[in-house]
Amino acid sequence: MRRTLMMAAAALALAGCATTQGAKPADAPKSPSAPLAKGLDPAASSNPFPSTYRPLPSRPLAVVGASILTGTGQQLANGVVLVRDGRIEAVGPGLAVPAGYETVDATGKWLTPGLIDTHSHLGVYPSPNVPAHSDGNEMSDPNTAQVWAEHSVWPQDPQFNTGRIGGVTTVHVLPGSGNLIGGRGVTLRNVPARTVQEMKFPGAPYTLKMACGENPKRNYGSRGRAPYTRMGNVAGYRSAWIKAAEYDRKWGDYRRKASNGEKADPPTRDLQLETLVGVLRGEILVQNHCYRADEMAQMIDVAKEFGYRITAFHHALESYKIADVLAREGICTATWANWWGMKLEAWDGIEANVPLVHAAGACAIIKSDDPDVIQRLNQEAAEALAAGRDAGLQISEAEAIGWITSNPAKALGIADQTGSLERGKRADMVLWDKNPFSIYARAERVWIDGGVAYDRRDPRLQPKSDFELGLGGLR
Template identity: 55%
Template sequence: MKALIRSLFAASAMAALAACATTDDSTGSTRSASSYGEPDAPYPSTYQRYPGAPTALVGATVYDGAGGRIDSGTVLFADGKVVGIGGPDLAIPAGYTRIDGAGKFVTPGVIDIHSHLGDYPTPAVDAHSDGNEATNPTTPEVWAEHSVWPQDPGFTRALANGGITALQILPGSANLTGGRSVTLKNVPARTVQGMKFPGAPYGMKMACGENPKRVYASRGPSTRMGNFAKNRQMWFDAQEYAAGDRDKRDLAKETLAGVLDGDILVHNHCYRADEMALVMDMAKEAGYKVTAFHHAVESYKIGDLLRENGVCSAIWADWYGFKMEAYDGIPENGALLQQAGACVIIHSDDANGIQRLNQEAAKAQAAGARIGIDIPDAEVVGWFTLNAAKAMGIGDVTGSLETGKMADVVLWNGDPLSVYSRPEKVWIDGALMFDAMDPQRRPVSDFELGQPGEGDVK
């Protein structure tokens, strides 16, 4: 019986991959040749885009992710790139597959800046718990990609239900310094290298507050002042390494030196406003920059400081009260940050939440409207597209619908800021990776094989 199940899964998985790989490709080849890859990196990206056909989405309401809206818009993409965006008068070249989007909406692919898919995969059992190297308060030497399980069914759920085309996988928040993050394209692959977003910079996860002082209470640090003392000493040691002889490999200090050199972006788990202000001061002392505070439930208290320091807040819409440092979380956080001119990102930190970042953004928008802060829909779409891309260091190639950028595109069956809407089609680099209307383009994992509507065997 087990052998039969394995063989059925293999057939189903290969069929799903083949359906994606041969989408609109008359040659019948699987994955297209590409110049993507980083051969000089120790764990290079081997990502190659799946093939797709030149496509014209016409008649839909288009949100470009950068604050623009086009009614009855046209989006053209071919060879993995956006080649044109405009109104109904935009000329459609010969040979393009035309898709009628009347009554529908188009956005850039949704991007989650804070995910643990693959490191805390489903099924959620101890054997799969690989996100926290909770053996030392500072572990900058670990890399999240070395724990990512590409077979996690959360990836396909995020694609199908949330329109997720790219995501950053972070270590957990048990550690003051948790290690390197990795940015992935949300495509089926046998290896994590096959999912790695080509050219994306690494991030480094840090955490402050309750989590590390609780986890390491028995051996220290056990207080917030202990947290800062440990981190400051780590940075002083890293400065010496960065300024000295790097011939002797030190994996921890290599990552920290990368941060000091500006090559690795700091993503800092932090809740309280006072701690965020202290962390920004510590960053100035040590010579690095915080790219984004994650969770950041009290960011609304220091929106001006965050704006002045160019630090984004990656937030939930309304998670509140689950621990002491979350008790000042308010649903108006995002709107108040937007009003202050600070960068707002909606993130998930959750295998279910990643499937509805669009709805979470709409909730935050509505909370603002209730206190008189009206934020246009086109700007709110940027909270889960371009703002996330910029903070991940990939905003020059994705996150908005602009000529020359990657054709990461979602066609929604209705207003993406409505609870009643969901992705109808999702393209990644111009390849149709999900189609709600086509069972052959609804990818499934082995844990879903045989479930109603998910890879049924006829």
């Protein structure tokens, strides 16, 4: 009996050793994860290229007597806009002008918000158009989400100036559409600048360029690489989002362990997946190149599968076929009035596309994708409006101006700052010598944040880039 008791005690002692060996008491300190080296933590590098934009000089201003298209669906006769500290102070008919305000007599003229181009390649495909300047499409892989358009933007591109002459105050620059996922776009203030950071719209969200249809399958299939087909395109998107979701999960696991004081190894930072995670979190807005209605519907399904939103379909010549779907999903259409037939997927375009989308209650946008069209966005909008009226749609000019002002601002996530003439917003304005929907209308004066960025009658306010000045100034 005594021997049995001694053996039991020994067994208990051994069991106690087995229980505690290799384990820590509940109150023992845990081995924390080492802090990450600079540049290895995505959360610590969310804005590595910050905006250094500074508004043009301005002073209190009153534009008096104009016909005003506010961008909110209103038209005001004999209107007045008051501007102070670069912001709109008041808008209305017959407002009194405070003492000390510069007064611009706009009787017989028209005032609109500054125009916004949601789809541009200025700066990444600058003028002169030579291979040395062609930096808009990183074609090294079907998925190049890691590249940022701003790192190719050349601020001295003379086309920024010509766009400003056409009344464009904000430009959204995208990578090209040869890839399934082409990289980040950037929203710029259209001001003369030395660096792209000096043009970056403060606080504007980044965007992601995606492309479906002929472009990616042609560009890679012709090289003997996937995707060869539209079904290969869709498989490519889905694979990319699966990897992004897994990358986000790994970082989440690491941060949870680190916050609990547990030892954990962080994932290796991946710039491509980092951008895609930004989309999944709703921080980066998807701008999707897509022409055909059926493909737009497929892209909507892919977005729902992985839990992200498409902000706008670009080009989107067949949006009129699914205008009700786009309205229900809250997706904008950014397109032209009359640009079609350059390839088979662009064959079924109609001039009334934008008015039909608008009439269905969806967000309709006229954009350029072209250095010439950006100078005539008002004429492109006028052509679409005329086509809509010919189709029996009763759309006013006060509504249609939103296609090139307030709706683009919505698609770029900056509608709280610009795109309409409302109290508190940036004073981005264009004074036209005629109704802007007239083919004869020209911008007389352009203000950005209340500062004069262009004046057709004053050579001192017609900026030229250093490149335009040439070598003569060096002699």
